[in-house]
Structure formats: C-alpha cells, structure tokens
Amino acid sequence: MTITKPHWKAAAEAKRQSILDLIPGKWRVKEPVPPPSELRDVTAGYIQQSLNARELEITETDAVGIIEHTTSGQWTAVEVTEAFCHRAALAHQLVNCLHEIFFDAAVEDAKKLDAYFSEHKKPVGPLHGLPVSLKDQFHVKGVETTMGYVGWIGTFQGKKDDPRQGAFESELVRELRACGAVLYCKTSVPTTLMAGETENHIIEYTWNPKNRFLSCGGSSGGEGALIALKGSPAGFGTDIGGSVRIPAAFNGLYGLRPSSGRIPYEGAANSMDGQNTILSVIGPLAATVPDLKLLFKAVLSQQPWYHDPLAVELPWRDDLEQETLALIKESASKPESLAFAIMRDDSTVRLHPPVARGIEIIVQTLHRLGHKVIEWNPPPHTEAYDIASRAYSMDGGADVSEHFALSGEEPVKPVMLETGLPQKTASEIAALNIAKREWQKKYMDYWNSTAKLTGTGRPVDGVFCPPAPHAAVIPHKSAPVGYTSFLNTLDYSTVVIPVTRADKTVDVPYTGDNFYSEIDKKVQAEYDAEIYDGAPVSVQLFGRRFQEEKMLTLAEYIGAEVVKHR
C-alpha cells in the first residue's frame, strides 16, 4: 500500500481479498488462467478439468433434474451443495462473479436438509437441496450485502451499528429456505445497479465466460456469468431497466422479468428505494424454462402476498399454463391458431449483425411452424425511454451520491445515472406518472387492436424483439437500454430466449450509411466481428402484464423449436 492511495481503495482491496480467502485452498486455480486471446470461452472444457466426475454429473444437471435426485434421496443436499460451491469458486476465479461466499453455512444448511429427509422421508419443499445463487441485493444471515459499494462494507446498507447487520434476511431468502433451497453465494453487481455491465471497485470487472473479451451484462451480471459457468443451477436477479434480461441474453440463458408484485422484493437492498414510478422487479435466471418455472412456482407456493405489501395475490395459474399448452397443441394441426408479432428494431438504434440474425432465426422458426406473424408497429418507444429515464433520475442522483460519499469512491464507468441534478417535485412526478399511464394505455390499445390482424380472434399471443442492439458487449460500449426498459415502463411479462452465437464468418459488419441517428451510427460502428465471435445472441418474448404463465410456456415451446433446427 502506498500512502497516496485513498482509503476506499484499500477497503475495496481488502474486501476483494477476503472473498478470495473464503475459497478453500483445494479449490484454488493453481495455474494462471489463459488470456482471452488464447481461450475466450471458459464454460466448457476449461472449468470442467478441475472437477471430478461426480461433481461434473451434478453441476451439469439442470435444476429440475437436481430436484428429481434430491427429493427422491438419490443425491444428498450436501454433495450437491459441495459440488456447486466448488464450481462457483472456480467460476469466480475465472470471471470475478461473486460478492459473497458462505460455503460453510451452506453445507451446514444442507446437512439439516439431509437430516430432515432421513427422518421424514420427504423433502422440505419444492427446492429441497437445490443451491440457488442470489444477486448481492438480498440479505442473508451472517453475510454482508455491499451491492458493490465500498461504503457498505461492514454496515447494513451503509448504516453503521444497525442491528440488522448480519442478522436480517430478505423475504425472498426466507421463502427460498422454506422451499428447501440452499444459499451459498451472492453474485456481483455494478455499483448503483444502473448499468448494463457489471463493474465495481470491490471485485472490479465481471467478464463474460462465453467470451472473456466481453461483458457479462448487468446489473445481474454475476448471476449471468455464474449460471453460464454452471457454478449455479439457477438464481435470482432484479430488473428495473433490463437487469435480469441483459445478463440472461449476454450469457445465453433464459431469464424472466415478471410483472411487479409477483416475486417479493420486501427486505431486499436497492438503489433509489421508494421510487415507485417504475419498480424494480425480481426474476429468475437459469439454463432452461422448466428451471425458471421451478423457481417461480416455488416462490409463489409461499404466498408472498401475505408477507410483502407490494406482492399481488396471484398464485401460479395452472389454467393459464394449460390454456397455453392447449393452444400450442392445437397449433400442431392448425398452425395459425397461434399469432406472434416481430419488432425488428425500435426505430432508434439498429441491430448489430448477430442480433439481427437472431431475430431472423425466430422469424424463420415461426414461418416454418406456420404460425401467424405480424409486424409490430407500437406507439413510439422513444416516449417510453424518456419516461423511464425521468423515473430513474427523479432524485437527481441523490440516493447514489449518498452511498458513494460514504467511502469517497467515484462511480465506475458503466453507471448510466448522472448525479448532482435537481430533484423533481411532487407535481413533476405526478405529471410523469400520468405520462407513463397514458403511454401504457396507448400500448394496451395497440395490443388490443392486433385482434383485427391475427385471425385468431385474439390479439397477438406474444411479441419477439431484441434485448439490445448488440450481443454481449465490448466493455464500456453498452448501448442505452431502450430495448429492455420499455418493458419496465409497461410492466409486461418478458422472457429472454437464447437463440445462437455471434459468428464472424456470417455476421459481417454493416457498411452502408443509412442510420437513424448519431447514436445508431456510433453503436453500429462499435461492432467488431472478430471480438464478438462466439458471443451469445438472444431474443425477448413479451406478453401483457401478469402473463408469466403464458410467456414461460410459449418461451419453452419456441426455444425448443429454435434448437431443433440450429
């Protein structure tokens, strides 16, 4: 340490080291990790070589498969937990994806689950023995929550000597435990959470494990990276502008942004808590849709509406799932009984070639299946982007400034939030709420109007659109989040579906000079076929508010069809 280094740098370094120190010696990566120029993708052979056959068998099983083994006594919670702790430890050493490690507590919890199973011959709940990773916004007993802020180290959300420090648990954590889940690590986030990449002064930069030249996305970036490396079978992130969907998309995972009020946010740390024009929501990320359904249904089984004032009394609706399955079944003989819309771009920023190809794959899949496909011509998304931006910045950056000031650290580069701006007044916020509602109403009416075009007697069943103009992005080159945040303005149910990967041999740069705007030109110029090669490419499928059951079911169907012809 030099004496000119600010105190916060030392504190960040010490915290960074303390995370690494929690990795047992036997799980340390001994050799230097090869640079990305030699090995872009560390999700396959490279991480596997450090695991034994049993650990590989366990960690390469999806969450639904793990549950089948743990709830029938074939695998113990302890062996499953230890396998994922090992793989998560490796993952962190490869891409910096963990903020908190509590493997010992996890193994103790797993032992209790095994003891319960031995005694009662039945599982504790629907997630018995399943390790579940959590974005570092959730409070877990005995574990710190920093959310990437140096000033939160050793505090409760920045408050010193708060009795909740190390003692309090978020409602979701309580419910996951009641379901039998094992909690073992918390994953990295960008400071402020308002970023499409994951960087902070504590763990520094979280890399994309499928292409380590690139970002894992954000703000639930650690979740995306860890699950892509199979260091976690499934986990929970949060999304106020795309923060579940961007990392799901960038890491080739499925991710759900449910409507507000389905998964309980009660007792989680947050940025700008109390801003209620656009609410952050919690959503699961996983490798498959059945895994997303497993987590989503498990949480709903705990009746969060009795424990979170903002949760809505909407249990998992089997009837909506069954109706959707019936439509899919019917469409096998009558393909036009399902109708989708496609939004190729948002008339503001065009897509990089790999993402445009991803959308084209969806269009071709829908055409091959024979479903009705219409073009999506909604009310201007620029209005939604403007509303969302005004909501995010309504306090002029006061909340995040306060948390930066605790340590004196500076914002990291990907943070999209300006500070030191004027606060909006009650009248201005009311006007913003009205503008939001009016835009939502226009969108709703447009959605209803598609009943005239589909031929099904219903409006479209779902809409496909890109999650960003680019695939997993070159660091500090993230485009604005207009492709995801309009769905936060709408509060619509959205699922990210992995489609393909960037391929430098086919995804050649655009050489024309037809641009919507300067930002469009800038984003397009940042496409580099060589660097992006191998980056996951995904799409969003969205439906109306509270249509999670339908959207998950359609996403599973279409996702499987895309793979069939890949």
Place this chain on the structure above:
Amino acid sequence: MTITKPHWKAAAEAKRQSILDLIPGKWRVKEPVPPPSELRDVTAGYIQQSLNARELEITETDAVGIIEHTTSGQWTAVEVTEAFCHRAALAHQLVNCLHEIFFDAAVEDAKKLDAYFSEHKKPVGPLHGLPVSLKDQFHVKGVETTMGYVGWIGTFQGKKDDPRQGAFESELVRELRACGAVLYCKTSVPTTLMAGETENHIIEYTWNPKNRFLSCGGSSGGEGALIALKGSPAGFGTDIGGSVRIPAAFNGLYGLRPSSGRIPYEGAANSMDGQNTILSVIGPLAATVPDLKLLFKAVLSQQPWYHDPLAVELPWRDDLEQETLALIKESASKPESLAFAIMRDDSTVRLHPPVARGIEIIVQTLHRLGHKVIEWNPPPHTEAYDIASRAYSMDGGADVSEHFALSGEEPVKPVMLETGLPQKTASEIAALNIAKREWQKKYMDYWNSTAKLTGTGRPVDGVFCPPAPHAAVIPHKSAPVGYTSFLNTLDYSTVVIPVTRADKTVDVPYTGDNFYSEIDKKVQAEYDAEIYDGAPVSVQLFGRRFQEEKMLTLAEYIGAEVVKHR
C-alpha cells in the same frame, strides 16, 4: 345580479339553475319542502307521495330485483329508467345531490336496450336496463364534468377547447354501457374531493336525506344521498381517504372500497392525478350486498385489465366466495370456525355514543353467533394517518389551487387540504413510500400473528371498526378521517355495513373527562343527542388486500344477522 358579485358566483348560479332547468315541469316539487325541524327524514313517505304506484314498485326494488325483471322482459328499460329519473329529480330538489342530469339521453339509451331485447330475446349484459348513478368524476358523452369546480364549467377538466369536452367517456362508463347499464345522472361532490362532507359553490350543500340537519358525508356524498332516497338503485363513488365509506355509512347503505386495481379508474377526472403513493379507488354503493356484488362482478366481467394499465388481472373469484360461504355454513354447527377482531377505537378519537353502540351491536351479534372474537391491537394508526396526510399534501396544494384559480373561487369549508405549502421532493416522496411500505408490512405481520389467537388455524377472517367517530355529522363538524384513511394506506378490502340509527333516548352524551387528546375532547363535545337523532350508524368490516369476494360475503352474512335481532 349585482355588479359587486364576483364572476364565479354568477357562473355557479347559472350552472345550478341549468341543472334544475333539466328537471321536467311535471317532476317539480310544487310545495315548499318542510324544514328539517318539521321533517328530518325525507326518504320514506315524503318522497313517495310524489310517485305513482308503478314508479314506487320499480324504485323500491333493489338492483338485483330490477335486473331479474329487465333481463326477463317483465319490465322495460324505459319504464325503469323513467321511474328512477323521476325519483332522482325529486331527490335533488330535496337535498341537492345532482351535478348533472341527462334523462333524455338515458331514455334514448333505454329504448335501444329494449329494442335489443325485443330482437334478440336476451339482455345486452349483466346490468341490462339498470339505472346506475355516477359520482361527478366520470366523463359521459354529451355531459359536463365539473367535480364541483366553477372553473371547470364549459371545459374538459379545466381545459378550454379540449376536443374531449362532451365527447370522451371514462373506461368505467364504457364498461357499464357494455353491461347494459343506463346512465342518467351524475352526483355531487365537494370541490377537491378531499372532504368528508359534500359542498361546493355550484350546488352548495348536499344534505343527509335521513336527517336533514346533517351531512350526507363525502366525497361521494351525492351518491350516498341519492341512493338513500332510492333515486338510484346503485352507483359508483371513489375513495382515497374514506370517500365511498363515509357517505355509505352516513346514509345507511352498504359500500365497498376495493383494493386498488380492481375497478378501472382509467379516464376518470380526479384531484392530484398522478399522485401514486395512495391511490384513489372506485367502489360501488347500494342498499344491499347482493347489489354491490352485482355491480362489482359486472365490471370485472368486462376484463378491465385489458383496458386500464393500472387494473390487475383478477376476475371475480368464485372459489374465494364459495370458500367463504362454506366457512359460514360450517360455522352454523361449529361457531368458532369463524374468527373476527374488533377495534373499538383508534386510541386517538373516541366514538360518539351512537357509533359506540353500533360497534357493541356487532360484538353482541358475533357473541350470539358464537364466533371467536378477539381485540384488535394493531401498529399505531397515528402513523398511517400521518403517512396518508403527507401523501395527500405532497404537492403542497398545487393541483387544487390551479383549479380554484380558474374561476377565482375560494375553497369551501369542509375541504381538508391546505394550499400554498412547499412541494415534496423526489427523495422526500421516496422516503414516504418506504414509510408506507414499512407500516403496511408491520400491519401485515400483525394480521398474520393473529393465527395464534383465533383457534381456526388462520388469522382473523375480518376486522370490525367504526367508519368515523360520529354518525352522519353536523355540517362543518367532520372529524379527521383517521378511521377510514388507514385502510387506504393499507389498500385493504373494506365493506361498510349499516347497523342502526342514532337514538336520543339511549345515546346519551358522555359526561366524563377522560380524553385521549384535545381533538378527542372537541369531537366528543360536538355530539348533540337531539340533532343526531335518527342518523344512520354503520361499521366497517375489513380484510386484507384483494379480499373483496370474502369481505362482501362476510358482510352479507353479518349484515343479515344484525337485522334479524334489531
């Protein structure tokens, strides 16, 4: 007109006269109405004498009964509409309860319904031919909305030359028409809507028809007065602090304050629109619970969540109603299978003798039925009152000031809102939203904790409390709305149940000197057994958020039991 009279007084007078002018000559009250000292209650014989036998038969039938006749072709929509138009016209002349009269348009609409029935031999919808009254916040084609503001006369919500003026309809209006309802009048409100009485410069003061010394309550006061006079079988008010429940209680009616998002507010006029810490909600008022259910279910049958961005996808839940009916049935042999709590007062303001007796009647009814009864000891309601007050005043009165300024009129006395105060900032509003959520969470946890006390294995099924410390109140003596507004802070499902009427022979004034506070002392001193004699006395029954099906079903059961032994 004198030349010293401000312009707004003349405009208000002209509007007042124009309403009266819309009453056909044959329906004018010819003799001067006796003063309240001679005739307090005009709901029975006095109004009946002006109606013929057929009109009496129709207007003294409840909404469910009317629908039975109109959907089976026994009564035409036209004859039902004309009967209610006549009775509403009389009602207005007795207590000043109407802001808008559009009887001619109503009869034209009724003719169309009759033609449809003749042709198709079936009703248009679940409210076929039912006249429904609306608080003057709902826009109806061809009709003005003033909300009591002189400055809104001849405008659309204060905006001149707005194309929506006279052309636009609120979403609820569209849905009621789709159900076959006939719209024929809009009812009086206090300017700003923030008052527990109904007064404005246009129609002046709306009196309580059951005791014309007293207020009809507010802000849906015109609804309460009109329905009590059977000038309407049922109608819709709105409630941000008690505005459905206070007039229901003051007029001896049932009223429902549903949780936010069940009945569509889209396209209705409002005060402080866009304030979204505590949302105003729409609820029905009627003489019976089956009538409330009829209206509530009819609106839900229109799937408002596809037309209002703030509506929640919660259809009428038959299963919840059936579960509740099964509990009631079970309780006939096992009385303690139902458990209620009683909150006798809020530890801030004690009850006037008639209201205390109303609560006692409920307690005795529950004991007679043998149900489990516990005392309600919730988190301090003073916190909820403080949160609600801060929410209502967050813009410092800017919105209502702007609307007063349009004409230059002064606020009427019952308005509880101060103007000219500083606006809250985004950070202050965020802190308020957090305080609200934390209080809601404490209340929710307290509710859950009662599972230990009930013996049913569940928390309490419902809680009874007073709707105000006083019955229908002496003008300008309304107490603060703490007894109702805590339920807006909680967003809980609440039904008002009429219980009894004030009786000077038993409800003798309190003569002790034990008071919670100065305000308690002041409110208690305002009880006058002579003046209050005959005023309706009611209770609130509340349940958790979105428990409308359960609360309506329990209210019907308990309401009927109260009557049995009255």
